[in-house]
Amino acid sequence: MATKVPRIKLGKQGLEVSAQGLGCMGMSAFYGPPKPDADMIKLIHHAVDSGITFLDTSDIYGPHTNEILVGKALKGGVREKVELATKFGIRVTDGNRDICGDPAYVRAACEASLKRLDIDCIDLYYQHRIDTRLPIEVTMGELKKLVEEGKIKYIGLSEASASTIRRAHAVHPITAVQLEWSLWSRDVEEEIIPTCRELGIGIVAYSPLGRGFLSLGPKLLDSLSNEDFRKYQPKLQPGNLEHNAKLYERVCEIAAKKGCTPSQLALAWVQHQGNDVCPIPGTTKIENLNQNIGALSVKLTPEDMAELESIASVDAVKGDRYGPGMSTWKTSDTPPLSSWKA
Structure with missing residues (x-):
């Protein structure tokens, strides 16, 4: 019998989503x-059709x-069935990436996304990375105006x-904060998660399967092309990889006792964090999607x-989430408003 996907309320402003979402990034980029x-x-x-509508x-x-x-996939009556999230803030100019919140x-980014998606309104619009210059x-202030104009909900x-x-x-x-949260990335639990809960903000966990490591372990590297950014991730480099493989082995042992796959166990751990948490595992295979729903x-x-x-304590995993120079929540404080001259 197919698993029924429950619905949850994300944040306190009225957004309701499937309790598990679908990350679409790997279909087109980076992986x-x-x-x-x-x-x-x-x-x-x-x-x-299976109930994953976020x-x-x-x-x-x-x-x-x-x-x-995604815009093409929404045609033919699908748009009315889904809660669609997209993001702005990372731009590429002449091959160089920068972060902009101007x-x-x-x-302009919102208008362009609406056009590409071929929709009238974005359900959830994230600032993808924080511009620390302003x-x-x-x-x-500008996002608030876009809500008032009906371009984003x-x-x-x-x-x-x-x-x-x-x-x-x-x-x-703020309706939702998206962050990396999984058995091999738990540093958000100290300050970010409690802040979201205090303010009634929903939590969207990306990479809940440790970018595939909690599905395949070290074998993941065998399947990665040279264009796959995971190949260069610090956690998967020699030294760190062998250490982190021990965590995967323990997850496999517990999964065997529970009668599920390692990836299902890792995903279930995130799902059990509370009904204010929605993991968004990405996949490009229907069988993996079915397994995630399971x-x-x-x-x-x-x-x-x-x-x-x-076994997956905060300091149990070796290696950072990203290579040097990548913007994360640890480097996202912005100057005070009093310093701003428009």
Whole structure:
């Protein structure tokens, strides 16, 4: 019997989504060559028909090609069935990436995403990375206007620090914060998760399967093309990889006892964090999507959770999430509003 996908409320502004979402990035970007549009549209339709209705994309995925793909998949009455999230803030100019939260850019990026997706309104619009050159209030002011104009319904932040989240939320309620959270990435639990919960902000966990490592372990590297950025991720480099493989082995042992796959166990751990958390595992294969949905049926006891958390403690994993120079919530504080001269 197919697993029924429950619905959850994300944040306190009224957004309701499937309790598990679908990350669409890997269909078009960063995880090797783009996959055929027809196959990916079929996958998205299968997800929606199965009850996975929360789709996640961004203008930087491609750039732009993933939004166009998702837009095609929304045709024929699918748009009304889904909650669509996209993002702005990382731009590529002459081959160089930078982060921009300037109001004029925010508006232009939103208009461009609406056009590529071929829709009238974005359900959840995230700032993908925080522009630390200007106060967060300046960016939020423009996002608030876009809500008032009906171009976006809800505002989100991705990789934002606790203080940035608080300041943004004071301008206009933040519906969701997107962050990396999994058994091998738990540093958000100290400050970011409690801040979101205090303010009533939903939590969207990306890479809940450790970018595939919690599905395949070290074998993941065998399947990665040279264009796949995971090949160069610090956690998968020699020395770190062998150490982190021990965590995967323990996850496999517990999964065998629970009668599920390692990836289902890892995903179930995120699903058990609370009904304010929505993981968005990405996949390009229907069988993997079905397996991810199956994780919703895996029941973990408090003892199971404690055992997993003891083997996957915050300092149990070696290596950073990204290479040097990448912007994360640890480097996302912005200048005070008093310093701003428009």
